Amino acid sequence: MSLTKKNIPTVTINRLCIYHRCLEKIIEVEGKEESIFISSSKIAALTGINSAQIRKDLAYFGEFGKRGIGYPVINLVKELENILGLDRKWSVIIAGAGNLGKALVRYKGFQKRGFLIKGIFDKDPLKIGKKIGHISIYDVKELEKFIRDKNIDIGVLVVPAEFAQEVADKMVAGGIKAILNFAPLRLTLPPEVKIHNVDLSFEFEGLTYYLNLC
Amino acid sequence: MSLTKKNIPTVTINRLCIYHRCLEKIIEVEGKEESIFISSSKIAALTGINSAQIRKDLAYFGEFGKRGIGYPVINLVKELENILGLDRKWSVIIAGAGNLGKALVRYKGFQKRGFLIKGIFDKDPLKIGKKIGHISIYDVKELEKFIRDKNIDIGVLVVPAEFAQEVADKMVAGGIKAILNFAPLRLTLPPEVKIHNVDLSFEFEGLTYYLNLC
Structure with missing residues (x-):
């Protein structure tokens, strides 16, 4: 079953905001290298949200990660900002x-x-x-x-x-x-x-x- | 593995606060009858949080529900208030x-x-x-x-x-x-x-x- 974007639950959107903040903190600490990847289990450890839930939430919007490598941090931040409307005024x-x-x-x-x-x-x-x-x-x-x-x-x-x-x-x-x-x-x-x-x-x-x- | 209460993730605690608010709204609408039960799937529908997650979060603190019947609303609110320290000043x-x-x-x-x-x-x-x-x-x-x-x-x-x-x-x-x-x-x-x-x-x-x- 495919969900249209309007039907995505509010709590999923709220969790995307949490992932976005988490990735921003990683960038603060680790810098803006395009080569930095993060696994869903690392995001899970930092946010306390179950890693299967994280993968599911992100999968609503696209295939951002690579199996066995994780998500490219800078790219995922940009995607989340675009999804959440945080890249505009x-x-x-x-x-x-x-x-x-x-x-x-x-x-x-x-x-x-x-x-x-x-x-x-x-x-x-x-x-x-x-x-x-x-x-x-x-x-x-x-x-x-x-x-x-x-x-x-x-x-x-x-x-x-x-x-x-x-x-x-x-x-x-x-x-x-x-x-x-x-x-x-x-x-x-x-x-x-x-x-x-x-x-x-x-x-x-x-x-x-x-x-x-x- | 049993978790001590100090080790329970902050996001679990935040979700307990969400369940508590959700149950308060149910009481507002349905009244304070002790006989009112709610299933984890109903809480899931109201909060957007996955029902397995809800059962897991609550199970950290005790067996509040009955299989096939659900959770007694008034009792669960009181338990959550006690857990969250919301029953005191x-x-x-x-x-x-x-x-x-x-x-x-x-x-x-x-x-x-x-x-x-x-x-x-x-x-x-x-x-x-x-x-x-x-x-x-x-x-x-x-x-x-x-x-x-x-x-x-x-x-x-x-x-x-x-x-x-x-x-x-x-x-x-x-x-x-x-x-x-x-x-x-x-x-x-x-x-x-x-x-x-x-x-x-x-x-x-x-x-x-x-x-x-x-």
């Missing part, structure tokens, strides 16, 4: 100029990874017209037009929960393709809009297992 | 009263999940002595003593990268057991201190795969 807007919105605008990791913040939106007249770093704060009333005119790819929702659905609807009306939602509620969105709900408390949960053993 | 301090630090203090999800923020630390004299919500901002000089006196479990690092190692060292000196690091650098820590590096750009990366298909 993405336009992002942030809805909500509160503390989290401000923190995200100043977060250096986004630009480095190709996520370019084009504007921040709020309804507070005291904030509208000001800047955070070199990014302007616009009236949330302009959100829909801004997304359409500037062809924005991703909207980040950091408004209070009670306004989240309303602001998400504006994003959808403007033609947003994906929403990263930090608000603690499930949004109702048309199926063509991709959503990722962020729960920061999840970041703690891996740690508590180990603390529990102490 | 954890004391947390935040180092860095910038935008991200302020946002984390106000983040409602933490308290709900048992992560209780006991203080926030900064070196800015204009911030020290003020409050964010009902949490006081203390001088970072008091960090070590505070951690020791209040028996703090987890330190959250949201200081600029250039101060992160220095502040982490203070946390370690105070006896912190785990650090959640938002600063974009690798910290050098003694092996007994558990670290989790947060990279918020990772949250975007699953989305771009789908955008890339458009």
Whole structure:
């Protein structure tokens, strides 16, 4: 059975992101030689993901490895970046100029990874017209037009929960393709809009297992 | 070969967190009846994780399921909460009263999940002595003593990268057991201190795969 790319499970995609990070670290340590290969069992040892699973995940997208030799690291990184869309720039807007919105605008990791913040939106007249770093704060009333005119790819929702659905609807009306939602509620969105709900408390949960053993 | 709990791979622990969330959603929808069972193949369909992997992950910790019937949902949630340390309260301090630090203090999800923020630390004299919500901002000089006196479990690092190692060292000196690091650098820590590096750009990366298909 062949899977179309749209049917590939989200967890497979998430694992591809993990393989990509793992290979980036290998390049940091071992350099960018084209002759460096890595076996699925080495990736398994570094990521903790079963090597059969790794081979299966990668095989969805092509035959990247050579039996008995492994995967060419540099080439596999490029293939993964292409598959994951990490080799291009993405336009992002942030809805909500509160503390989290401000923190995200100043977060250096986004630009480095190709996520370019084009504007921040709020309804507070005291904030509208000001800047955070070199990014302007616009009236949330302009959100829909801004997304359409500037062809924005991703909207980040950091408004209070009670306004989240309303602001998400504006994003959808403007033609947003994906929403990263930090608000603690499930949004109702048309199926063509991709959503990722962020729960920061999840970041703690891996740690508590180990603390529990102490 | 039996694994001691300390040797269980981090990705297994991360998957247990995913199963836990999945079961919580099932309880939300289906209620808290003790008679509700779920098969590993149903968990697989909901999480996208292979059912053999699910059975293997859970079998590290005990025989929770019945062949041909599945896992009792309520009981498995309780077992997972016990394994993951999610059935107790954890004391947390935040180092860095910038935008991200302020946002984390106000983040409602933490308290709900048992992560209780006991203080926030900064070196800015204009911030020290003020409050964010009902949490006081203390001088970072008091960090070590505070951690020791209040028996703090987890330190959250949201200081600029250039101060992160220095502040982490203070946390370690105070006896912190785990650090959640938002600063974009690798910290050098003694092996007994558990670290989790947060990279918020990772949250975007699953989305771009789908955008890339458009």
